[in-house]
Amino acid sequence: MELIKITQDNLEQEHICCAISNNKDIQVMSKKAWLKERLDEGLVFLKGNVRGKCFIEYIPAECAWAPIEAEEYMYIDCLWVSGQYKGHGYSNLLLDNCIEDSQAKGKKGLVALSSKKKMGFLSDPKYMRYKRFEVADTANPYFELLYFPFDKSARKPHFRKAVKEHGDMDKGFTSYYTNQCPFTAKYVPLLEEIAAVRNVSFKAVHIQTREEAQSAPTPFTTFSLFYNGEFMTHEILSEKKFVKILEEKGL
Numbered sequence: 001m002e003l004i005k006i007t008q009d010n011l012e013q014e015h016i017c018c019a020i021s022n023n024k025d026i027q028v029m030s031k032k033a034w035l036k037e038r039l040d041e042g043l044v045f046l047k048g049n050v051r052g053k054c055f056i057e058y059i060p061a062e063c064a065w066a067p068i069e070a071e072e073y074m075y076i077d078c079l080w081v082s083g084q085y086k087g088h089g090y091s092n093l094l095l096d097n098c099i100e101d102s103q104a105k106g107k108k109g110l111v112a113l114s115s116k117k118k119m120g121f122l123s124d125p126k127y128m129r130y131k132r133f134e135v136a137d138t139a140n141p142y143f144e145l146l147y148f149p150f151d152k153s154a155r156k157p158h159f160r161k162a163v164k165e166h167g168d169m170d171k172g173f174t175s176y177y178t179n180q181c182p183f184t185a186k187y188v189p190l191l192e193e194i195a196a197v198r199n200v201s202f203k204a205v206h207i208q209t210r211e212e213a214q215s216a217p218t219p220f221t222t223f224s225l226f227y228n229g230e231f232m233t234h235e236i237l238s239e240k241k242f243v244k245i246l247e248e249k250g251l
Contacts, residue, residue, distance in 0.1 A: 109149035169226055
């Protein structure tokens with residue numbers, strides 16, 4: 001498969017969203033605007049020459065929108081191969097290109113956010129372990145920070161303190177999100193509307209800078225939902241899923 005690297009020159013015309021084909025969709029536009037600013041910071045978006053889920057996105061860890069300490073590592077935002085493209089070795093192809101590029105740039109290794117078991121939007125722990133990634137740190141309730149050092153003497157990455165200390169959060173629901181994933185542009189406003197109709201306290205914290213992301217109380221800044229300071233989910237919610245959570249809380 002031919003691989004295409006997204007640049008400032010081809011960003012507008014290339015298909016970058018894993019599930020939305022219309023480049024003029026507000027969700028795709030928000031993601032592309034986010035990417036446009038990150039490209040100058042060293043972000044690499046490498047995709048198969050297809051209109052589907054076959055891409056890897058990574059960035060120098062110092063510039064990652066994640067509360068981690070991983071100096072001189074490369075942070076994998078997303079590695080996703082799905083549907084008809086699974087089973088053809090494309091995940092290996094993309095990851096191998098990432099490794100080669102990171103080594104050429106003098107990085108000490110790779111870092112990725114995963115979980116104890118396979119979950120949506122997070123790196124598949126079984127696959128990552130197969131590729132020799134190891135657990136560097138953990139965070140409740142299920143997050144794992146995986147790393148693959150090129151040099152065994154490299155310092156082990158870890159989560160920042162903010163991930164494990166968030167007892168002063170507001171009562172009610174609090175959602176942290178960025179425009180890193182296109183789906184948040186659509187669904188966060190819908191969750192706000194549903195909460196308002198039900199007279200439920202809902203605070204949406206739109207993370208708009210790297211500094212805000214790196215001091216966030218959640219490892220997954222793309223989207224995380226808390227209730228009374230307790231982490232609920234990182235999976236970007238549809239209306240039905242959010243209503244189910246509200247009903248479970250008797251709200």
